[in-house]
Every structure is written in structure tokens, then in C-alpha cells.
Amino acid sequence: MDTFSSVTPVLAQAAFWITVGFTVSGAAIAVFPRNILYNVLGLALALSGIAGLYLFLGSFFIALMQLLIYVGAVCIAIVFAIMLSRPLHLETPKRAIPKVALGLAASAVFFVASASVALRTEWVPAVERSTDWSVETIGHMLLTRYELVFEVISLVLLVAIIGAIVTAGFSRRLSS
Amino acid sequence: MNSLNTYLIISAFLFSLGLLGVLQRRNLIGMLISVELMLNAANLNFMAFNRFLTPDPVVGQIIALFVMGLAAAEAAIGLSIILALFRKMHSINIERAQKLKG
Numbered sequence: 424m425d426t427f428s429s430v431t432p433v434l435a436q437a438a439f440w441i442t443v444g445f446t447v448s449g450a451a452i453a454v455f456p457r458n459i460l461y462n463v464l465g466l467a468l469a470l471s472g473i474a475g476l477y478l479f480l481g482s483f484f485i486a487l488m489q490l491l492i493y494v495g496a497v498c499i500a501i502v503f504a505i506m507l508s509r510p511l512h513l514e515t516p517k518r519a520i521p522k523v524a525l526g527l528a529a530s531a532v533f534f535v536a537s538a539s540v541a542l543r544t545e546w547v548p549a550v551e552r553s554t555d556w557s558v559e560t561i562g563h564m565l566l567t568r569y570e571l572v573f574e575v576i577s578l579v580l581l582v583a584i585i586g587a588i589v590t591a592g593f594s595r596r597l598s599s
Numbered sequence: 600m601n602s603l604n605t606y607l608i609i610s611a612f613l614f615s616l617g618l619l620g621v622l623q624r625r626n627l628i629g630m631l632i633s634v635e636l637m638l639n640a641a642n643l644n645f646m647a648f649n650r651f652l653t654p655d656p657v658v659g660q661i662i663a664l665f666v667m668g669l670a671a672a673e674a675a676i677g678l679s680i681i682l683a684l685f686r687k688m689h690s691i692n693i694e695r696a697q698k699l700k701g
Contacts, residue, residue, distance in 0.1 A: 526622035534615035583672035
């Protein structure tokens with residue numbers, strides 16, 4: 424269950440906080456710089472850090488899926504979109520200070536509210552907790568109790584693929 | 600390892616960074632990146648609750664998988680819309696996308 428149980432606690436804590444540092448700095452790089460390519464690289468860093476946090480949360484499978492789907496697929500798709508749409512050569516308008524201040528205020532209010540809710544709530548664990556973290560159980564549940572959701576997700580992905588092809592392809596035909 | 604609150608505060612921080620990005624960026628791809636960040640923060644919350652509170656630790660992982668699938672679909676659709684918009688407007692600044700404005 425705990426992937427890092429063999430490591431000494433101090434080292435495990437250090438590794439945890441280094442992972443958190445990677446995640447937070449990657450998120451900051453993903454939001455603040457004006458160059459869009461730095462944003463994508465920061466997003467990849469943050470997503471890899473979140474995969475590390477999933478390891479600390481005890482799920483090797485979800486960490487692998489995170490690396491595969493997000494870092495491997497979504498970031499590369501965003502890089503492709505950047506290369507196809509050439510935003511680097513376009514004008515970068517000046518940031519309007521009031522808008523930035525309002526956005527900062529809104530997200531700060533959200534952060535303070537949710538963090539205080541998380542800190543003030545008395546979280547009660549379930550009385551009887553199963554310790555079955557195996558991938559076999561996940562597969563079994565996906566094909567029994569959550570089978571309908573699983574199929575609907577596949578359908579959504581199929582529709583999204585076809586829709587993406589149609590949207591990108593038809594606009595090319597119209598404009599050229 | 601660490602307490603539940605650590606993970607909750609990390610994910611709240613990530614979510615508010617993503618919210619800030621959505622509110623202040625005017626580049627459509629930058630906004631999409633911030634939305635991905637917010638989805639990941641929510642996923643981290645699911646996994647933390649799954650680790651510390653739930654009776655059955657499979658359910659949170661399955662929900663995280665579903666969120667990943669939906670995020671992949673959202674990224675594909677969003678990027679193709681951005682490409683179509685770029686071909687029409689020759690810009691991905693959202694303040695240029697105002698053809699319907701009277």
C-alpha cells in the first residue's frame with residue numbers, strides 16, 4: 424500500500440516536499456510566463472509532480488496513467504496545436520492591471536475559502552476500510568459495477584475524436 | 600504519510616493558480632492549460648480522500664480514471680476548436696473572437 428515504506432521517514436518526507444515543490448513551481452510556470460511554450464513545459468512538470476503525489480498516495484496505477492495520458496498525450500497535443508497556430512509570432516497585448524488584480528483577488532479568495540474549509544472540517548475516516556489496492560480489483564470493478572460509466576466514457580472519447588477531426592478538417596476546407 | 604489536510608491545501612493552491620490563469624490569460628491555449636491544471640487539482644482531491652477516508656479505495660481511483668478520460672476528450676475538442684478559430688481569425692486572442700458582437 425505504501426510505496427515508500429522501505430525508505431526512512433526523513434528521506435520520505437524530503438522526497439514528498441521536493442515533489443510538492445516541483446508541482447507548485449511547474450504550476451507557476453504554467454500560468455505566469457507570456458511565452459506559451461514555457462507554459463506547456465511547466466504544465467508537463469506540474470503533471471509529473473502530481474503523478475509523484477499519486478505515488479505517495481499509494482496508487483502506482485493512477486500515477487502511470489497520469490504520466491501516460493497527461494504528460495504523454497495531452498501535453499504533446501497542446502504542443503502540436505501551438506506549432507499549428509503560430510501564436511509566438513502574433514502580438515502579445517499588454518496586461519491590463521485592473522483585470523490582473525481582480526483575477527488575483529478572486530483566486531486568492533477562493534484559495535482562502537477552500538483551505539479554511541479543509542482545515543476546519545473534522546474529517547472522519549470510514550469505520551471499516553478495505554486495503555485492497557490491486558489493479559485486478561480496479562479492472563473487476565470497471566467491468567462490473569461501473570460498466571455503464573466505462574462504456575459511456577468510451578462513447579464520449581469516440582465522439583470527441585470524430586468531432587475534433589470534423590472541426591479541424593472542415594474549417595481547413597472552408598478557408599482554403 | 601502526510602495528513603489529508605496537506606494534500607487538500609496543495610490541491611486548493613493548484614486550483615486557484617488554474618483559476619487565476621483562466622481569469623487573466625487571453626491566449627486560448629493558455630486558458631486550456633489552466634483548465635487542465637484545475638482538473639488535475641480536483642483529481643488530486645479525489646485521490647487524497649480515497650487514500651484517507653473512503654471504505655473502498657478502488658472507487659476514488661476509478662473516478663480519477665474517468666476524469667482523465669474526460670480531460671483527454673476536452674483537450675482534443677478544445678484544441679481543434681482553437682485551430683478552427685485560428686484559421687478564421689488569424690489570432691488566438693479571445694478578445695478578437697467577437698464576430699457575433701453587434
